[in-house]
Amino acid sequence: DGGITQSPKYLFRKEGQNVTLSCEQNLNHDAMYWYRQDPGQGLRLIYYSQIVNDFQKGDIAEGYSVSREKKESFPLTVTSAQKNPTAFYLCASSIVAGGWNEQFFGPGTRLTVL
Amino acid sequence: AQSVTQLDSQVPVFEEAPVELRCNYSSSVSVYLFWYVQYPNQGLQLLLKYLSGSTLVESINGFEAEFNKSQTSFHLRKPSVHISDTAEYFCAASLGGYSTLTFGKGTMLLVSP
Numbered sequence: 001d002g003g004i005t006q007s008p009k010y011l012f013r014k015e016g017q018n019v020t021l022s023c024e025q026n027l028n029h030d031a032m033y034w035y036r037q038d039p040g041q042g043l044r045l046i047y048y049s050q051i052v053n054d055f056q057k058g059d060i061a062e063g064y065s066v067s068r069e070k071k072e073s074f075p076l077t078v079t080s081a082q083k084n085p086t087a088f089y090l091c092a093s094s095i096v097a098g099g100w101n102e103q104f105f106g107p108g109t110r111l112t113v114l
Numbered sequence: 115a116q117s118v119t120q121l122d123s124q125v126p127v128f129e130e131a132p133v134e135l136r137c138n139y140s141s142s143v144s145v146y147l148f149w150y151v152q153y154p155n156q157g158l159q160l161l162l163k164y165l166s167g168s169t170l171v172e173s174i175n176g177f178e179a180e181f182n183k184s185q186t187s188f189h190l191r192k193p194s195v196h197i198s199d200t201a202e203y204f205c206a207a208s209l210g211g212y213s214t215l216t217f218g219k220g221t222m223l224l225v226s227p
Contacts, residue, residue, distance in 0.1 A: 004157075043206075048214060
């Protein structure tokens with residue numbers, strides 16, 4: 001079955017540690033996205049990538065980094081510079097970048113920083 | 115800047131009653147609109163979308179939404195809700211040719227017996 005996988009589902013880290021969240025898709029989509037979800041805040045865009053080896057900052061990129069070395073993979077690193085990293089992180093993809101395209105979402109990773 | 119407003123953070127309703135979840139967006143010449151649904155601890159699933167053409171769009175599970183350009187709204191409606199419709203609903207928009215989506219803050223639909 002085609003889809004988006006995110007791992008792990010739950011992640012715990014100590015304050016000051018970097019952590020990398022995995023996102024893989026087998027939909028052959030060009031565009032991939034990372035969102036952060038906090039209660040009552042909706043989804044906020046962290047980074048997106050329209051094509052391999054290219055990515056752009058979203059609305060809340062500070063304290064995060066990404067890479068796009070393969071079409072299927074778009075890992076997100078939450079660095080120690082992110083002041084409040086505890087949140088639910090969602091990865092999504094679409095056939096190509098463009099506001100008219102449906103985005104398909106993974107199941108999410110809940111990150112808790114202790 | 116793009117903005118999407120969902121005025122109601124929670125909407126409680128009894129089973130089999132009608133419901134409307136409100137969504138307004140900042141005015142733009144170009145607009146694409148979406149409703150997504152999220153069940154607890156899961157990702158989002160597309161419910162329906164407006165890209166062009168008929169202003170009334172429908173989903174397979176009985177929801178519908180109407181694009182109203184003059185009121186810059188895209189409200190979601192269902193004539194009779196089920197317990198299983200309990201979830202969080204997000205309105206999203208791409209405005210003015212942006213290639214990314216802006217999401218509203220979500221509305222939690224709580225259906226009780």
